[in-house]
Amino acid sequence: MISPEQHPSPEPEYMNAFSDTIDGKKVELFLLRNDNGMEVALSNYGAAIVSIRVPDKNGKIEDVTLSYDNLSDLRAGKSYFGCIVGRFANRIGGAQFTLDGVTYNVPKNDGNNALHGGVNSIDKQVWKARKMNDAIRFTIDIPDGENGYPGTMKVTVVYSLKADNSLVIDYTATTDQPTVVNLTNHVYFNLSGDPSRTILNHEVAIRSSQFTPVDSTLIPTGELKAVKGTPFDFSASKPIGRDINMDDQQLVFGKGYDHNFVLDKRNPSEAAVVVVEPVSGRKMEVFTTQPGVQFYTGNFLNGTEKGRGVSYAYRTGFCLETQQFPDAPNKSQFPSPVLRPGEKWVGQTIYRFSIQ
Numbered sequence: 001m002i003s004p005e006q007h008p009s010p011e012p013e014y015m016n017a018f019s020d021t022i023d024g025k026k027v028e029l030f031l032l033r034n035d036n037g038m039e040v041a042l043s044n045y046g047a048a049i050v051s052i053r054v055p056d057k058n059g060k061i062e063d064v065t066l067s068y069d070n071l072s073d074l075r076a077g078k079s080y081f082g083c084i085v086g087r088f089a090n091r092i093g094g095a096q097f098t099l100d101g102v103t104y105n106v107p108k109n110d111g112n113n114a115l116h117g118g119v120n121s122i123d124k125q126v127w128k129a130r131k132m133n134d135a136i137r138f139t140i141d142i143p144d145g146e147n148g149y150p151g152t153m154k155v156t157v158v159y160s161l162k163a164d165n166s167l168v169i170d171y172t173a174t175t176d177q178p179t180v181v182n183l184t185n186h187v188y189f190n191l192s193g194d195p196s197r198t199i200l201n202h203e204v205a206i207r208s209s210q211f212t213p214v215d216s217t218l219i220p221t222g223e224l225k226a227v228k229g230t231p232f233d234f235s236a237s238k239p240i241g242r243d244i245n246m247d248d249q250q251l252v253f254g255k256g257y258d259h260n261f262v263l264d265k266r267n268p269s270e271a272a273v274v275v276v277e278p279v280s281g282r283k284m285e286v287f288t289t290q291p292g293v294q295f296y297t298g299n300f301l302n303g304t305e306k307g308r309g310v311s312y313a314y315r316t317g318f319c320l321e322t323q324q325f326p327d328a329p330n331k332s333q334f335p336s337p338v339l340r341p342g343e344k345w346v347g348q349t350i351y352r353f354s355i356q
């Protein structure tokens, strides 16, 4: 068993554990490193972040993600650790939407709803990979009709690691028929570096005055609700655990936080979300061009996913999935997720690490 402290560093053995050939396609691990000792491991299976290793306040370098030890666990995973989800991340109510008068039915893989692009979507496929200077570029073509969605969609995701400890994720998508798009990364963070601890002590600030309340199946009602006076108010930094167990119907529906926050208009150089883990001193800032962020507190983790010598338990990781709003294809009042031929969908999200 590997203890959290001994999380496999990218030695040949670790690289081999993530190398294989699937359906004739080569799968490998790619590493990005900078001069501060920060290191990001990426797989072209699911275009996934496999680990992010950053120093704490004492210079100790640890993985701050929930991660697997090998490719077979990544393949078998059910919680979307680190991977790119699409073509429509998050939920579509009733697994159905109408675009230009045509109704599309997509797989119901979350009760009566569609979740994260369907079954064996791009999170469970081998992407093409190209190494660049400080970056890795992953590309995939989603065929017309795959998982019921219209249009061949060409998707590019570029991960770059910068000298200031920013992991930059650039997304582009094009299509040959009108379709809907919502691409995000589903990495789970635990900035303590010890994934046997919950994330409830992490202090979070979100530049958001409104969130999109949901029904009991986590489909937005369509309302934009002010966070003020609710447990969803993160306008001033507070520990995740402060209000998470309050008697609040939205928290009951989400089993905790599992909601889309509407990001306030702000200067692009201002972080949309800031997270600090007080014991390690690690700080993470999230910058994004996307209109929303799904703040998910690992409420479905139940110990079945394993890695780093740990069974990942309830609320031991959190996600900040920058995104279009859930069920946007059925909610004309939400920012439009429609992509048409000749248009290019572009998105950028940055996770920047430092010490506080």
Ligand code: GLA
Pocket (backbone or CB within 6 Å): 078, 079, 080, 090, 115, 218, 258, 294, 296, 300, 319, 321
């Ligand atoms: C998203 C959803 C959650 C859950 C996770 C995966 O964050 O909003 O409800 O489905 O993905 O477990």
